[in-house]
Amino acid sequence: MHLMDVAGAIAASRHSNCPVVTVYVDSISFQRPVRVGFVALDEEGKPTPVPRLITETEDEIRGVEEAKARREERLRKKKSSAPCM
Numbered sequence: 001m002h003l004m005d006v007a008g009a010i011a012a013s014r015h016s017n018c019p020v021v022t023v024y025v026d027s028i029s030f031q032r033p034v035r036v037g038f039v040a041l042d043e044e045g046k047p048t049p050v051p052r053l054i055t056e057t058e059d060e061i062r063g064v065e066e067a068k069a070r071r072e073e074r075l076r077k078k079k080s081s082a083p084c085m
Contacts, residue, residue, distance in 0.1 A: 001028065008038065016040035016050035026074055 005022055012020040020038040042048040055061045 004028075012038035012040065012050075015053075016048075018042060018048060018050075019045075026070060 005025075009020055009022065016038075019041045021041060023039045039047045040050045053064070055064050
């Protein structure tokens with residue numbers, strides 16, 4: 001898993017043209033390539049915007065839609081498991 005994180009960091013750093021850190025890994029399933037979210041850092045180590053990912057193929061577009069669905073499900077579960085106040 002460490003090597004996957006390093007490979008993802010290299011790809012994200014090249015894409016964003018700045019240092020990055022892993023913020024969150026939703027889960028790892030070895031059935032398909034792992035899609036990991038990263039945060040790019042500026043010269044001061046603060047989060048900075050990165051260029052939007054350009055999706056062109058059907059597989060790329062489907063991957064983005066699947067990622068959105070996973071995020072929505074994760075947020076829904078997080079909200080439903082929040083402690084009552």
